[in-house]
Amino acid sequence: xxxxxxxxxxKKQENKIDELLNINSxxxxxQISQKARKALVGLKAEKVLxxxxxxxxxxxxxxxxxxxxxxxxxxxxxxxxxxxAIFLVNLKVFIDYIRHLVMVSQINFERPVADIQEQLLTLxxxxxxxxxxxxxxxxxxxxxxxxxxxxPNHANPSWVIIxxxxxxxxxxxxxxxxxxxxxxxxxxxxVKWVISSAGISHIEKSLIQLQELKDFKADS
Numbered sequence: 001x002x003x004x005x006x007x008x009x010x011k012k013q014e015n016k017i018d019e020l021l022n023i024n025s026x027x028x029x030x031q032i033s034q035k036a037r038k039a040l041v042g043l044k045a046e047k048v049l050x051x052x053x054x055x056x057x058x059x060x061x062x063x064x065x066x067x068x069x070x071x072x073x074x075x076x077x078x079x080x081x082x083x084x085a086i087f088l089v090n091l092k093v094f095i096d097y098i099r100h101l102v103m104v105s106q107i108n109f110e111r112p113v114a115d116i117q118e119q120l121l122t123l124x125x126x127x128x129x130x131x132x133x134x135x136x137x138x139x140x141x142x143x144x145x146x147x148x149x150x151x152p153n154h155a156n157p158s159w160v161i162i163x164x165x166x167x168x169x170x171x172x173x174x175x176x177x178x179x180x181x182x183x184x185x186x187x188x189x190x191v192k193w194v195i196s197s198a199g200i201s202h203i204e205k206s207l208i209q210l211q212e213l214k215d216f217k218a219d220s
Contacts, residue, residue, distance in 0.1 A: 037109055039205035046199050047101040054094040061087040078151065082144035089137040096130040100199075120203050125183055127198040132181045139171040 065087055068080040103123050109116060142163075152160045177194070185191045186200070 037206075039202050040104055040107070043199040043202035044101065044104055046202075047097050047104065050097045051094070051101065054090065054097060058087065058090055058094055061090060072148075075148070077148040078143050078146035082140040082146075085140045086137045086144075089133065093130060093134055096126070096133075100126060100130070117207060120207055124186075124200060124203045127200055127203070128181065128183055128186060128195055131195050131198045132178050135174050135177040135181070138174040138177075139167055142167045142170050 061083060065080065065083045068077070068083055072080060100123065103119070103126070107116060107119050107123075146163070151163070155163075181191055181194060186195060192200075
C-alpha cells in the first residue's frame with residue numbers, strides 16, 4: 001500500500017512538473033512573439049512620419065511645379081523638368097510608404113511562423129526596391145536652378161563645363177546606386193547602411209525573433 005501511495009504521489013508531482021513546463025513554454029513563446037511584434041512598431045512609426053512629411057514635401061513640390069509651368073506655359077525649361085522629375089519620384093515613394101504601412105498592419109502574428117516570415121520578406125523586398133527608386137532623383141537637384149535664357153548659350157564656358165561634370169557625376173552615382181542596391185547585395189555593409197533608412201533594420205529584428213520562435217518550436 002505504501003508503495004502504491006508513493007507511486008500515486010510521484011505521478012501527481014510529475015504531472016504538475018509537466019504542467020509547469022508547458023506553462024513556461026507557452027510564456028516563452030509569447031514573449032518571443034511579443035518581441036517580434038514590437039520590432040515592427042518602430043517601422044510603423046517611421047512610415048506614419050514619412051507619410052506626413054512626405055505629403056507636405058509633395059505639396060511644396062507641386063506648388064513649385066505649378067509656378068514653373070505658369071511662368072513658362074509653352075516650353076519645358078530646366079526648372080520644370082527638374083522639379084517635375086523630383087515630384088514624380090517622391091510621389092511614387094509617398095505611395096510606397098502608404099502601401100508599406102498597410103502591409104505591416106496586415107501582418108497577423110497568430111498565423112504560422114513561416115507565413116509571417118514570408119510576409120516580412122515580401123515587405124523587405126518592396127522596401128529595397130523603393131529605396132532604389134529614390135536615388136533616381138539625385139541628379140535633378142543639380143539642374144533645377146538652371147535657366148534656358150542663359151544656360152548654356154550665355155553662360156561662362158568654364159561654368160558650363162563644371163555644371164556638366166557635376167550633373168554627370170551625380171547621374172552616374174544615381175545609376176550605379178539603382179543598379180547595385182538589390183536584395184542580393186543587402187548584406188553588404190554600405191548597402192545595408194543605405195537601405196536601413198527605409199526601415200529594413202526593424203524587419204531584420206522581427207525576423208530574428210521569429211527564427212528563434214521557430215527553432216524553439218522545433219526543439220520542443
